[in-house]
Amino acid sequence: MAIRGLLRVGEVAFRVMDMKLARQHYGERMGLIETLEDADGRVYYKTWDELDHHSVVIREADRPGIDHFAFKVYDDATLTDLEPKIEAFGLKVERIPAGVYPKSGRRLSFVLPTGHTMQLYAEMERVGNTMGYHNPGVLPDEGVIRGFRIERLDHILLGGPNIEENERLFTEVFEMSVSERIIDADSKVSMAIFFSGSNKPHDIAFQAQPDGNRFHHASFRLQSAADLVHAADLIGKYRIPVDVSSNRHGVTRGLTIYFFDPSGNRNEVFTEGYMHYPDSPTIVWDTNDLGHASWSQDNVVRPSFFTVLT
Ligand SMILES: [Fe+2]
Structure with a gap:
């Protein structure tokens, strides 16, 4: 459908x-x-x-x-x-x-x-992007695209217990598919589950955490790798605290940067990644390859990425 x-x-x-x-x-x-x-x-x-x-x-x-x-x-x-x-x-x-x-x-x-x-x-007031819907051209008004040139809010990652129960809700009730899963190599227990209800590699993901209601990050989509470099330059210029500088996730294959807002909430900007369809098989990573699953360009496991949440 x-x-x-x-x-x-x-x-x-x-x-x-x-x-x-x-x-x-x-x-x-x-x-x-x-x-x-x-x-x-x-x-x-x-x-x-x-x-x-x-x-x-x-x-x-x-x-x-x-x-x-x-x-x-x-x-x-x-x-x-x-x-x-x-x-x-x-x-x-x-x-x-x-x-x-x-x-x-x-x-x-x-x-x-x-x-x-x-x-x-289902409803939110529409304000548009300044381009209209009839012969809109390809760019909004001058000055509308600025800062990190963020195209749209894309996905969120949240932490808490009972992520398998969330999986049942998101698949059986919300009819999303599990695009990717990270499991513990020994116990096979899910450490993180990624859900897609669209063509995106994920719309939302949950990471197993002992404490409930934790926030890991909100991610914003950029149009190109060039825009990712531009965002990285601004992050450096403004001394914005960086969690993980430019890298590519194994999971989702997105090019990514993680940084923190002044209150410690983690933000991500990313671009690229693959297309997901409802018939795409679930991709499984295990903790034996956690470095590559997380950061495919240096394969370094960064424990704080899994433990620092707000
Ligand atoms: Fe993300």
């Missing part, structure tokens, strides 16, 4: 500890486009080629991490269809009326077996 159901991660709500520094990071340096500051002081951003009102929300708090993430679904009927299926799976579903979250239609909210608050929505 063509892509229906859950379309993509459409919103990530970050907690940050200093709004001024966070706005400098996400707005001025990464180049996300600010679309709203609400009455509670939350700031909303979109990337240049996203058509909906926002994809990133930041809120000042005393600790980093995320409040929730939300998938956009194909239409309102999808929400109606999914609600009883999520409840039958065993999760309590809260209905959130339209407008409670700015610019958003009604939502379903539930807590995953890993402890994360996940929401689904």
